[in-house]
Amino acid sequence: MKNYDVVIVGACTAGTYFAHLLAKEGLKVLVIDKDSEQNLCKRLDIFHFTRDSYDQFDIPVSGDGDAEWVHDFDLCLSKSALDNHPKKSHTKVAVMHLPLFIKRLRERAISAGVEFHFEESFVDVVYNDQKQVCGITTTKGYYDARLVVDASGIPSVVRRKIEDDYIESFEITPRDKFYVLLKYVQLNNPDDKVELSTSWPYYKGWIAPQHNKSGAIIGVGANISYDYAYKCMDKFEKAIKLPEYTLQYEEKGCTPYCRPPLSFVTDGFMVIGDAACLTKPWNGEGIPSAWVQCTPAAKVVAKALSDGKIATKEDLWDINVLYQRGEGAEYAGTRAMLIGAVNMSAKDNDYLFANDIVFCDDDKGPNPNVVGTLLKGVFSGKFSLGGLISLMSASNKGEKLKKHYQKYPESPAGYHKWAKTALKLWKKVGTMADTVKDA
Ligand SMILES: Cc1cc2nc3c(=O)[nH]c(=O)nc-3n(C[C@H](O)[C@H](O)[C@H](O)COP(=O)(O)OP(=O)(O)OC[C@H]3O[C@@H](n4cnc5c(N)ncnc54)[C@H](O)[C@@H]3O)c2cc1C
Structure with missing residues (x-):
């Protein structure tokens, strides 16, 4: 048995980012993940990250010479179901490799004192006599913690085991998530270039730049199943004339598409990231939108743990108030x-x-x-x-x-x-x- 201030389950974008913030506050933090370090976050390669987010979340800026960075674009369009009336969003976006980006964030967290254990799975929640969460058991042992954080993504492995009036233990079912299909394609006509992201919200479909400048990513998201997402991709490609292409490979993944839990905290516990369904309603992106919750939460947690005791829901409640009244309401x-x-x-x-x-x-x-x-x-x-x-x-x-x-x-x-x-x-x-x- 080992004692930590905070134990986080899940070492991808939410868990690693939050761990670093907490370590900077002087807390002793352990992050466990079921995957090996080499395979971490490999479920997704290319992702888009708005340039404003570097400053907003104090992330080291990626650019030329950094392994995770591919290139930037600075305009996003959305178009109607009949492919008319493009609407512009002047957003500067970095195109990056997720596993390499997360490696960089992990190295930064380790320098701040965070401990990572890989190939170690969460098993169960441990409660004390007052029914407060006070630790977890894993496939490798038991950890005592004054706060346990669920950052396990869609499986929400800890949240779903919490028995408490303040935490909803719902499963993120096929109806509550988007099955995302990504086709990485090579454009057949050398004059066709995809240099900005264009979306057609009616079809929940889009085309965006990828790592290869003569290529693109064509995507759709759909509830229910991958089979239904393929059907939606078909409908999208029939309705909208995209540049001619040759398919290179496909990537698939799921993102939550449902309301977040009404409370993120209870005694000794909080939930973040995809496990808390903190994705943008208009495109399912979940990295910076989840960090909006983490940034003020780190301060609240540091204060809550300053008395050497378990963080109670009263101590942690401001995490709910700050998020739900702001981004949550929007x-x-x-x-x-x-x-x-x-x-x-x-x-x-x-x-x-x-x-x-x-x-x-x-x-x-x-x-x-x-x-x-x-x-x-x-x-x-x-x-x-x-x-x-x-x-x-x-x-x-x-x-x-x-x-x-x-x-x-x-x-x-x-x-x-x-x-x-x-x-x-x-x-x-x-x-x-x-x-x-x-x-
Ligand atoms: C195809 C696709 C494209 C996307 N593109 C973008 C994009 O461009 N920009 C953007 O902002 N967002 C994007 N998203 C959404 C984004 O990827 C997620 O919202 C975000 O990565 C969620 O991070 P997370 O840390 O909460 O969860 P996850 O990334 O799911 O990480 C959870 C971690 O917990 C670990 N874990 C799970 N169970 C256990 C267990 N029992 N024990 C221990 N560890 C466990 C897992 O191994 C994993 O490492 C995309 C999603 C998809 C599917």
Whole structure:
């Protein structure tokens, strides 16, 4: 048995980043992972990382000469279901190799004092007499900890074993995740170059740069199964004219696509990253969006552990408040809105793009007269009544959810009442999987 301030299960983007922050606060941190060091995070090769995130999260900047860095692009487009009305987002994005990026973050964490154990799996949670989490057992032994952190990704191995009123132990089922297919392709025509990322939200499909400049990545994400994702890829490629290509290889992976747990903490425990479903509702990306929770959380944890005792939910509660009232509220509202915005015909989706409703240039902003423009569309036959009802209803539900999250309770005492209303609101919103009709 060994004593640590914090034991983290999972050594990929969430666990490694959080471990470094905690070590900088002077805490003794152990990270365990079931995979070998060589295989860590290999489930994904190329990923996109917004340049702003380096500064925001104090990450060493990657560029020329760094093994993980491939290149940058600085414009993202999104287009309608009928391939019209491109909307610009002026975001500088780095294209990088994930396993090499995480290696760099791990080396930094080790220099700050973090201990890593590989090829060691979590087995069970250990509780003390007061029913507080006080450690874990693994395939190699037992660790005493004043805080156990679940960063195990979609399997959520620790969260799912917690028996407590403040932690939801739900499984991230096939309906609650996106099956992502990535085709790495070589472009047949030398004049075709993919130098920026273009997405078609209606098909949840996109084309983006990869490590080879004469190539591209074509992707789709879909709930339910890989079989259904292949079907969506087919539909996407039939509807949208992409450059001609030769397939090099395919990559597959899953990302959570569901609401996060309503509380991330309880006595001696917290959950982060994919295990907490902290992905962006509009594209499923989860690296910087999860770190938004980790950055203030490290300060809260350091303070909570300063008295030498187990971190209680009262000590950790600010982690919930800070996240749920901020990014949590924004994403809850956006998720509800998107469910309504994709649940309509291709023609309706084109009308939204044409009129800057939901989808707009980031430097121009949204249409100031949404209701008037939609009504005009209905009366002129350019937008369906069903589309109008779906969108207005989604917008209304999204606003209600956002406001409810902004009123996240100050302390655990108000949690159960708040959670009851939140669950009712989410039930009305439904999930993206509810919009799937042809799986
Ligand atoms: C195809 C695809 C493309 C993506 N592209 C992007 C992108 O461009 N940008 C972006 O921001 N996000 C992207 N994402 C999302 C992003 O990859 C995830 O949100 C993020 O990596 C989640 O990190 P995590 O550390 O929470 O979980 P994971 O990366 O899943 O790591 C969990 C770790 O826990 C370990 N573990 C699991 N069970 C146990 C156990 N029992 N015992 C011990 N260890 C265990 C695993 O081995 C693993 O190393 C993409 C996802 C997919 C599927």
